[in-house]
Amino acid sequence: MTLLLFCAAARCTAADTPLLPPFPAVAEIRAGEAAEPAEAAPDGLRLPVRFEGPHDRVYWDIPLPARIPKAATALQLILSCSDAAPLRGLSVHLQSGDGWHNASPAFTPGPCQRLDLPRGLFQTEGTPGPWEKSRTLRLSAWKQAAGATLLTLHAASARTDAVAIVRATDTTAPGEAAFAAALADRCARLLAKAAIPAAVIDDTLDALDPYSLLLLPYSPTLPARQLDRLSRFLDRNGRLIVFYNASPRLAASLGLRPGSWQGTEPAQAWSALVCAPPLLTGAPSRIPHVTTSMIPPFARPGSDARVIATWADDTGRVTDLPACLLTPRGAWFAHVPPLAYPSAAALMNALARDLCPSLGLPPLPPPPTPAPLPEASSANEMRAAWNPLPTARHPRGWKGLLTQLAVHRVNTLFVHWQSAATPLHTRAGIRTSSDTLDEALAAAARHKIALYAWATCWTLEGADPALITRLTREGRLMRDAAGNTLPWLCPSLPENRTLLIDGLSALARRGVAGIHLDYVRYPETAGCYAPATRKAFEAAHGQPVAAWPADVLPGGLLAAPFADFRRATMTAFIREASAALRTAAPGVPLSAAVFPTPAAAAERGQAWPDWLRDGLVDFVCPMLYTESAADFNAWLDLCLAAAPADKLVPGLGTGADECQLEAASAAAQIAETRRRRLAGFAFFAVDDELTGRLLPTLFPAR
Template sequence: MNMRIVCGIVAACAVCVSCLREPLPETKKPEPEPAPGAMPAPPKPRADLRVLDSLEYASAAAARQAWNSPDTADDAGARAAKAQTAAVEPVQVDGHPVLKMPCVFVGNTLPRAVWDREIRVDLSRVSDIVFDVYIENLSAIGSFSLYFKSGDGWYNGRFFPDRERAWCRVRIRKADFGVEGTPAGWSRVERVRLSPWASAPRSDSLLYLANFGAIEPAAGVAVLRREIRGKDASEEKQKSIDTWVQSAAEMLDDAGIVPMVLGTSDLQAAGLRGLKVVVVPYAPGLEPDVIALLAEFVRGGGHIIACYDVPAALGDVLGVKLGACRKPKPGEFASMRFASTPPALAPQTVNQNSWIAVVATPIAGRSQVAAWWHSADGTRTDVPAIILSDAGAYISHVLTKDDQDAKRALLAGLIAAAYPEVRKTMFETRLMNVCTVVQQDDWPGAVHYVASLPGHGKTGKDALARAQGAYAIAQAKGASGDWDGALGALVDVRAALVESFCLSQQSVPNEFRAVWCHQPEGVAGMSWEESAALLARCGINQMIVNMLWAGSAGYPSAVLPYHTGYAEKRDYLAECIEACHKHGIKVHVWMVNWNAGPPGSYLPKDAFDRLRAEGRTQVDKTGKVTDWLCPSNDRNQKQVFDAMVEAARKPGVDGVHFDYIRYPGDETCFCPTCRVKFEAGLGAKVAQWPADVLSKGMHRDAWVQFRCDNITRVVKAVHDEVRRVAPGVQISAAVFSAYPQCRVNVGQDWKVWCEQGYLDFICPMDYTPTDMQFDGWVKSQLDAIQRRIPLYPGIGAFLMPGPVGTIRQIEIARGYQTGGWVIFAYGSTSAKDLFPWLPKGVTAPAR
């Protein structure tokens, strides 16, 4: 999830765009809303806003006819009084139309409020959905969802305001909307749905909505999203494509180029009219008709930037012959380096630890190699990284998230070379948005915010002065039309502002400072000694390292086979412990408990097949066998138990750490073992299986408890045995953020684990880029466990490029006196872009 949220008044001129529905009958104009708590008027809409609903309704009846709620019936067919969403109400605030949406959760059984609006519209060429919200009692809301229905599916976006009792401008990139079902495309949207989800404990809230619309960018750049249809469709394949589409859109956005996101199902409707550059981040199996449209686009003067796995026909459009994929030796593909002077704005070197690349060659007379892959020691390989032609550029792997500043600059340079006019737009956008790097609304606010931080001393002041000087230079160069110079100055502004922010933080002694590291071998391209030494320099003192999956281990184990795919069966745990202890870092062995990973990734596929044949994997409500181990199966419970106890007894281990200690969702497991054990506990047969244990089934409550008991049984057993055989080893768990919802959704009753003393500390995965949501989660979690054991919030650094968001959430955790925090995750990207910033202030050694 990525979104931009700006709170406060946003200066912009209004544009009047007609509403998308026929006007409803007018009766009586709504009365002005008495401003609750002196609510200010909403900000003016953006000048380029395409209004999706003006929210001008003549009466409450008209508004409720437009924004209605799906009825929920009781068993007798009557509308269920305790399962209704409150009706909307149109109000005027200082002459501005606003829609009041009461979130009534007390005495209501619905998990969320739901308001639907029929709205038939083509949003294929849109980049963002933008609107303003004002919330009273934001703590009553766990999260917000915004849906657009199309065909047989929905596009689902999430957001969370960063302030209550203040207008917040929400911007959700279209690239960041997920997919449910099979939508027909953004060109055929037929309904919008707004849903605030209740938090726990339940309380009521008021939501006000204004300036609801969309943005069609003027930059002339699009990101192409392949939508898999027909027999090849799979959720896993689509998510893989969407990951790189989202990443490319985010990089372009941060570079000052706001792209529209075009789905392949919308190309016929939207066409490529008015575009200059189309970026194809990852589109395996791209259909011939789409390639034909792209070829026509190039013949008309357009340019394409394509990455990695695309059909040979698209390579031919770019003047590139695509060969086979090549997997490098360790450290072989470590950077892309231009052979000569790179395009203006692009860097000479782009660091990227790639695990594969297409061996592509230029077609004589049509293209040439511009950059080559280089190894970690700087040696040039024989594999081209970037090939340029008159049609655009081909990059032989996806653009990963490491070295993001260089990736943004690379895309900006490649696009500007094909489309020079974009430089002006880039400058204007980045000048306006440079303040957001420290999460402020404008430049004066950013300067004031950093200058007022408690640790703002001489070094911070010097860095802030450099930022202000570079900002003045950027303004001057922009005024003279020197766009390249102005953009270069803005790079200096951003760097100096972030440095000043980091230097202006204060450190706290005796703090639990942990990282989750997902690979047993540590950070790619680094030894365990190098990885541990870097963390120690950055003030980290705890390592939670993923050495175990449900079916395999990253070290020699008497319980589990060694991870498949690792040619050298090294004892990575021993290497990690030796290096970390040398640098004063404790080691906690992290186990992914019921998930064995994708077949063949850690556990060989034939081993997966045996687990399925033995009835040890979970079954969903449709009877489909999944790849997760069933927690009610005695052999699976013993396997998890034995692996974690064995880990606790390994020399030098300081802790064992549960993860995925839950079900994947609320639709498993319904295997024969689960049914037999559930009926035995129930003392009766279940007539309708699994209907009677689903959300409206007669045995639902007992089923929820059954699933929780299956998970808790293993936690307790591991606790009891580790206390006996390794009493000095700590026991901890990574858990879902929302309690008690996680009891119902995934069978994870972590409050009970804390109450019973099964854990020494707990790490809720509070992954959000929004400080207000993070704050609310930490508070509710501490309230739930009453500080019986330490609670160290998990910070999703991967959602927040750079160090600022992570540091702000560290400070929120400190405000609640949690005594520590955990960062997800320690890898090649964060090792370069995040951790080196921490010792400048927030984890600086005592002076």
């Protein structure tokens, strides 16, 4: 009874149409190949999961006795799982007509978890009928490891949401549909953490009647028809939250005007939204959000707009540049949605409650209290953090940041000081800065913090356009399979390898505690197919390639030897760099950030277990950026099967694009690294959430 009451309380405030229970008789539920029969239970439907033999999936087809309403915007499942270890994930299919609608939700095993699946996130298989005419629910469990667990489906319902996220297409984001879709997904994760049930709709905006609140994560080019529909939506008391938009007409409908676009150098990016909690109940004080561009909003004369957030600059100092304005009709942000940090979720929850009291959204509960951390297994445990910019982003410069980190027992800092051989710490900025390499090293020495120079190797992301133009002209960049230039240096060219290694050697001689490499890889299968790569591969293979690049693409005749060549090329670079650094600065350790599992890394040319085995690097940081305890533990197991524990410093995604851990989840991951006696752990990345919330919670000042 307690479990059922908890599940009922977990349901959202939007209108629900129960689909299950009542459950069909177990004889009517078809168990797929290798699946055990479903079992009826007082608290729902029990689905025994047993992975033995070659099967990667077990599934059950469950008839739906109730119809999904045509206006429904999401499917919601309430599930429990007894043990996460055997599961890689779940997938959900709805059968309609001659095909299926499918989705793969994020799932955190445990008691009574709610899975929200917006209608817009379902993909089609075959030629299905309408989503709302689905008559069968297929629940699939996917294998992570051999073993058994128990899934219990407590309930399923169709939800009609009052909040919707607009996913832009080429209609409202010409040429940027993929970027717009990624931002819609980011917004969906943010609202999920803010406990705001939401649908995802397209940008035709032709069916807005069910909604009270719309969010536009990125729709920079709104045609007149869409603007008309948004105006009618506002006129019937709808509310809008708009991100990074320059539409004067849309802004005027909220009593605002968009300012001019503003940009800055990457090294001097704006770093956070600084809120005014007295102006918005429930708002946090700061939200990490790094950007080099914005369109600040301003109030029109006579408007009752409130500036609820301004920007912090690259030093963390508060500016008067508006980051978010709130009016009775909506909110307007100067940039795209922030990542789903706990602080960002708190802001969105506060905005939704202020704009739409009728939603009945409760305030977010306090974050869960982390379990006490076990003692470190070694006195030399590395407690590291990545600093993505070459500056301290602190009002008191490096002295202030390093003091703050030392108080909370961080003993290693990776600072991004080189990008594809461009020394970031020497770039001239728009003003004199105290963030010099020498001052950083001096401050680190005072606090006994090991300062590593973090260098991105092959990617030219954020590089000066003039540099990319010159390198393109010189034929030094990667090419994709169609022959298009990619903003990555081609590793098959000796002059590119020399460029990188000379830059690394110069940094090592400056007195840094170590060199930390990033992007020592290829961009998945997109590259490289440049002439230099072809020449190098043919030399290694011992014969010409008849059909380039078709023969070396995935599925091609030479795909396997080409994959070996990519790994050998990156390993050869690591070998060259290691030898050069030992000559330039003997005793300075070399490390690398790598993909989370050996298999995923190998697909990109990153044979990091070989680098460790051959003594080419001193340790690696597998980027285990996930909020799933099951994935984190499984990835750790794979890493430990490939390398010694004392050579592994896993990266924790406290502020990564993929995930933003809150303190309790971060503590659980740290506990796992200590339980397995790893060399340490590293937070990604240094930001206001880490320094202001996570570190004080996990490692209080003594």
